[in-house]
Structure formats: structure tokens, C-alpha cells
Amino acid sequence: MARTQGSHSEITGPRVEAAALRLFARHGFAAVSMRQIAGEVGLQAGALYNYTPDKQSLLFGLMKGHMDSLLDARAQADKGGDPVARLEHFTRFHIRFHLERPDAVFISYMELRNLTPENFEVIEGLRRRYEDELEGILREGAAAGLFDVADTKVATLAVIAMLTGVTTWYRQEGRLTVPEVETIYWDMVRKAVAA
Amino acid sequence: MARTQGSHSEITGPRVEAAALRLFARHGFAAVSMRQIAGEVGLQAGALYNYTPDKQSLLFGLMKGHMDSLLDARAQADKGGDPVARLEHFTRFHIRFHLERPDAVFISYMELRNLTPENFEVIEGLRRRYEDELEGILREGAAAGLFDVADTKVATLAVIAMLTGVTTWYRQEGRLTVPEVETIYWDMVRKAVAA
DNA sequence: GCTTGATCTGAACGCCCGTTCAGTTAAACC
DNA sequence: GGTTTAACTGAACGGGCGTTCAGATCAAGC
Numbered sequence: 001m002a003r004t005q006g007s008h009s010e011i012t013g014p015r016v017e018a019a020a021l022r023l024f025a026r027h028g029f030a031a032v033s034m035r036q037i038a039g040e041v042g043l044q045a046g047a048l049y050n051y052t053p054d055k056q057s058l059l060f061g062l063m064k065g066h067m068d069s070l071l072d073a074r075a076q077a078d079k080g081g082d083p084v085a086r087l088e089h090f091t092r093f094h095i096r097f098h099l100e101r102p103d104a105v106f107i108s109y110m111e112l113r114n115l116t117p118e119n120f121e122v123i124e125g126l127r128r129r130y131e132d133e134l135e136g137i138l139r140e141g142a143a144a145g146l147f148d149v150a151d152t153k154v155a156t157l158a159v160i161a162m163l164t165g166v167t168t169w170y171r172q173e174g175r176l177t178v179p180e181v182e183t184i185y186w187d188m189v190r191k192a193v194a195a
Numbered sequence: 196m197a198r199t200q201g202s203h204s205e206i207t208g209p210r211v212e213a214a215a216l217r218l219f220a221r222h223g224f225a226a227v228s229m230r231q232i233a234g235e236v237g238l239q240a241g242a243l244y245n246y247t248p249d250k251q252s253l254l255f256g257l258m259k260g261h262m263d264s265l266l267d268a269r270a271q272a273d274k275g276g277d278p279v280a281r282l283e284h285f286t287r288f289h290i291r292f293h294l295e296r297p298d299a300v301f302i303s304y305m306e307l308r309n310l311t312p313e314n315f316e317v318i319e320g321l322r323r324r325y326e327d328e329l330e331g332i333l334r335e336g337a338a339a340g341l342f343d344v345a346d347t348k349v350a351t352l353a354v355i356a357m358l359t360g361v362t363t364w365y366r367q368e369g370r371l372t373v374p375e376v377e378t379i380y381w382d383m384v385r386k387a388v389a390a
Numbered sequence: 391g392c393t394t395g396a397t398c399t400g401a402a403c404g405c406c407c408g409t410t411c412a413g414t415t416a417a418a419c420c
Numbered sequence: 421g422g423t424t425t426a427a428c429t430g431a432a433c434g435g436g437c438g439t440t441c442a443g444a445t446c447a448a449g450c
Contacts, residue, residue, distance in 0.1 A: 003446045007447085027225075028225055030222075035436085035437085035438090046441080113223060154371075155379075161361075162354075162356050166353075176346075176349075185349075193386075199428060203427085207427080228407065228408080229408060239430070241428075241429070250409090
């Protein structure tokens with residue numbers, strides 16, 4: 001047996017990534033085997049190596065893809081304006097974006113330690129670039145007297161931790177819609193940094 | 196060869212737990228082997244089974260121990276008072292307690308998915324009991340008109356996520372002392388829930 | 391319709407896994 | 421000092437791991 005009916009790399013490739021994303025998020029990178037991923041797609045393990053040089057690259061590709069699309073979406077979305085408006089926009093954007101891809105978020109925060117040092121550096125750099133977006137807003141607002149934060153860097157990390165935490169409890173079938181959640185969090189963020 | 200010089204279970208037992216804690220936190224439960232843990236303590240893998248029935252119990256014991264001591268310490272520390280004072284006390288307690296045991300915190304938040312369903316239920320229950328402590332304070336303060344939170348449950352989770360986030364960036368050698376960090380976070384928490 | 395190249399199988403490689411256990415040694419007790 | 425018991429070794433168990441590759445099969449272009 002060999003090449004199977006209806007096999008196409010442009011279909012199988014994304015299916016491999018999707019299966020890896022789901023399984024890594026569910027069970028963790030180290031606990032998922034290449035055979036499991038292959039099984040999910042309906043392949044033998046060997047066939048995966050048409051799509052990734054190794055397991056590590058598979059993980060890195062998922063995380064890099066997530067961070068790239070996060071930074072891209074953020075760049076598209078930032079409409080400028082005064083710091084308060086920008087902060088509200090950032091808050092709502094962050095919540096919406098993260099709630100739309102819970103698996104990728106989970107992996108990107110949990111599997112950092114399973115990256116090789118070089119790959120870790122890349123992801124860390126992208127994460128810092130995203131944090132800098134928020135820090136810039138807070139710094140600008142503080143300089144204008146609109147915000148009062150004791151330590152801009154700490155405030156940045158505190159706000160991001162608070163916002164990202166939403167992914168640990170939010171359920172689509174729950175009692176709150178995403179816009180409602182956005183508003184609740186924006187209320188807390190606004191007050192937390194208020195002058 | 197067999198029993199080694201100076202071998203005592205009351206010494207080896209804690210050493211096994213400490214090594215497992217360190218290694219699980221560093222590399223993740225699934226990525227750490229029993230042979231690695233044993234090596235760290237200077238044993239063969241088989242000897243570990245004098246101290247734990249299996250690897251899963253080792254993880255569960257660490258997490259249960261952490262949650263128990265968290266709830267114990269919290270029970271000891273709650274001095275009562277008005278909701279604002281209690282909230283400040285909770286904030287400072289949470290930060291201090293978590294910064295004192297980063298490895299246990301890391302494991303307890305990251306390795307939930309590696310617990311068997313029954314063990315998961317136990318840890319989840321303890322975690323909820325801890326969250327209820329904060330939720331009680333917020334509810335009491337809101338009823339008294341001291342706090343203004345749109346959704347008490349969401350506010351609870353948001354505050355805890357923000358506070359726990361401190362463990363991801365705080366370094367002992369860094370520019371901030373623990374009390375300074377406590378004060379910065381308390382300032383944000385206070386304002387975030389303020390009326 | 392033939393050829394070519396992309397896609398996948400199935401088997402194998404060497405290695406590590408969690409766990410068990412008979413046997414051996416050191417500590418503890420009388 | 422002899423006996424008992426706690427602590428540990430070393431080897432083995434069956435099985436799964438990531439990765440490689442020759443060979444088989446299908447899709448696509450002429």
C-alpha cells in the first residue's frame with residue numbers, strides 16, 4: 001500500500017496542523033505522540049514527515065503562527081485615538097482574539113518550556129512585542145495624566161494576565177456573551193489604571 | 196547491592212518529593228521520567244516505589260499538598276475586619292504565598308490535565324474553595340456599597356488571574372521587593388473593584 | 391494512456407518508558 | 421552479636437517513542 005485515494009498535501013497539511021493543535025492543547029506536547037496525531041488525520045506516523053521535519057518544528061510552527069496572527073491582527077485593529085480609547089480597544093481586542101482560538105492560546109502559554117532555546121527566544125520576542133503595545137498605551141496615558149500606575153511594566157503584565165485569564169473559564173454555552181465579558185473586563189481595567 | 200549507607204525513609208521521602216517538584220515544574224510531568232527523579236535523589240528508579248504507588252500519585256500528592264497548605268495558610272491569615280481591609284489582606288497574602296513557592300504554583304496550574312478525572316475533581320474542589328474566599332469578600336463589600344463590580348464571579352477570577360500572574364515574571368534578583376510588588380498590585384485591585 | 395512525481399504505507403531502527411520483584415545490604419532492636 | 425526489618429539494587433517485563441526509508445500507489449500533465 002502507499003499513496004491513498006484523494007490524498008493532497010494542501011488538504012492534509014492543514015489537517016495535520018489542526019490535529020496537532022487540538023491534541024497538544026488537550027494533553028500537552030510531551031504527552032502526545034506522532035502516531036496519535038497521524039491517527040487523528042488517518043495517516044501512518046511516517047507520513048507526517050512530509051509536513052514537518054520533526055515534532056519540535058510542528059510545535060514551533062503552531063506557536064509562531066499564533067503569535068504572528070496576533071501581532072498582525074493587532075496592527076490592523078489599532079485605530080489610534082486618545083489613550084483611553086486605545087486601551088479600551090486593546091482590552092476588547094485581546095479578549096475577543098483570545099476567546100476565538102483557545103487551543104492556540106493554551107499552547108502558546110503552556111508549552112514554552114518544550115521549545116528549544118532558539119525557538120523559545122523567537123516566541124518570547126514576539127510576546128514582548130505584543131506587551132510593548134499595551135505598555136506604550138499605558139505610558140502615553142500616564143504621561144498625559146489620564147492614567148495613574150505605580151509601575152508601567154508591572155501594570156502591563158498585570159492587565160495582560162487578567163485579560164488572558166478569561167480563556168480559563170469562558171464557555172460559549174455559558175451565561176455571558178463575548179461582548180458582555182469584554183465590557184466587564186474593560187470596566188475593571190479602566191478603573192485599575194485610572195488617575 | 197541493596198540498602199545503601201545512611202538510607203532513611205524520613206530523609207529520602209522528602210527528597211523524592213522535592214526532586215519531583217523541581218523537575219515537574221521545570222520540564223512538565225509528562226516529560227520527566229521516574230529514572231530522572233531517582234537520579235536526582237541518587238537512587239535507582241525502583242526505589243521510588245517505596246514512597247509512591249505510582250507516578251500519578253506523586254503528582255497528585257504534590258498538588259494536593261500545595262492546595263492544602265494554601266487553604267490552611269489562608270485560614271490562619273484571615274483576620275476579619277471590613278471588606279476593604281480583608282481584600283488588601285487577601286491580595287498581599289496571595290502574592291506572598293505564591294512567590295514563596297513558584298514551583299508548586301506552576302505545577303498546580305499547568306499539570307491539571309495530567310491528573311486522572313478523580314484526582315482532578317479533588318484539586319478543582321480545593322481551588323474553588325480558595326476562590327470562594329475572595330468571592331465572599333467581594334460580595335460582602337459590594338453589598339455594603341464599598342465595591343462596585345459588574346459580575347462578582349468574573350471579578351473574582353479576574354483578580355486571581357492578575358495576582359497569580361506575578362509568578363510568571365517576578366525574580367528575586369530583580370528591582371522590586373515582594374512588599375513593593377504587593378503594594379503595586381493592591382493599588383490596582385483596590386481601584387479595579389472600587390465603587 | 392503513459393510517464394512522472396507527489397503522497398503514503400509498513401516495517402524497522404535504537405532507545406526510553408513505568409512498574410515489578412527477587413535478592414542484598416544496612417540499620418534497629420533485643 | 422544475632423535477628424529482624426527497612427531500604428535499596430539491578431535486571432527484567434511489555435510496550436511506546438521519534439524518526440527513517442524502500443517500495444507501492446495514486447494524481448496530474450502531456
